[in-house]
Amino acid sequence: MRAARLIKLVLLLQSRPSMTAAELAAELEVSERTITRDALALSEAGVPVYADRGRAGGYRLVGGYRTRLTGLARGEAEALFLSGLPGALRDLGLADAASAARLKVSAALLPSLRDAPDAVGRRFLLDAPGWYQEPETPELLAPVAEAVWDDRLLFARYLRRDGEEVERELGPYGLVLKAGVWYVCARARSSFRTYRVDRFTAVAVGEERFVRDEDFDLPSFWAERASEFARSLLRAEVELRLSAAGARRLPHVTDRAAAEEALAAGVTEDDGRVRVVLRVESEEVALSQLLGLGPEAEVLAPAALRARFTAAARGLATLYS
Helix, strand or coil, X not given: CHHHHHHHHHHHHHHCCCECHHHHHHHHCCCHHHHHHHHHHHHHCCCCEEEECCCCCEEEECCCCCCCHHHCXXXXXXXXXXXXXXXXXXXXXXXXXXXXXXHHHHHHCCHHHCCHHHHHHHHCCCCCCCCCCCCCCCCCHHHHHHHHHHCEEEEEEEECCCCCEEEEEEEEEEEEEECCEEEEEEEECCEEEEEEHXXXXXXXXXXXXXXXXXXXXXXXXXXXXXXXXXXXXXCEEEEEEECHHHHHHHHHHCCHHXXXXXXXXXXXXXXXXXXXEEEECCHHHHHHHHHHHHHHEEEEECHXXXXXXXXXXXXXXXXXX
16 A cells, blocks of 8 residues: 555656645645655655755655656556547547557556556447437537647637627637537636537637636536536426335436435425425426326426326326227
């Protein structure tokens, strides 16, 4: 365990000019005192770890020290090659660069690990698009990706959901591939926003570079915005009475977070069924989703939706009579 941590510590210092004890402790999930002991142990073993004292100090490697990949275990080597997304790399125009990088890494591995790329390729495949979708690469993805990689301003025309086309000057921070759809997370004026790449009607990559906000974290930003977007779609409420089976199945037919929230606040009635208020996108969406629960769910309100379920039930009864 400690040996693996020491190797990771060296790799972290190798990838950055300097890191504080607090930063290393956070990365390695240990205490700062442990980092101090580990740095001393590395120094005694001949690894040139140097500690800068003071408030702005930290740890760094001196003398251009570099470690090699020959210490990779089989599981680590296989995980490294598992991290590639061939389709996404191809869409971004990086397939050749990725192939060259994989060859260089393969050449640096021990002979006993040279089969790692082939072993992973035979066992795992990432298929990003959702079911019943034909993946399409947005026509303007390549220039958008170019702006992202090079921190260049992007001048774009964007088609909003309401059909209005607007012009935007963007600082594109990152690209996200979600269920086969590409999004760019960008700074527009003073705030960060998310844009679907397939809704850009024209883009031009500027000569000027923007200065990145070093506090921006793409995974955290995307997780927060995705959650906000999902909740923003739930604009209506439905009151239900659920059997035990209906309660178990509810998260599988509608928004999981909304279902779990509704069930947590539900009231159990004398007959064992639970009464809940569920947030849904619309009555039409609720009808299509909740019909899948059959007799395990009874719609109590709104009255218009209950009437639609009554009509659907009568239609089914007539069809199967």
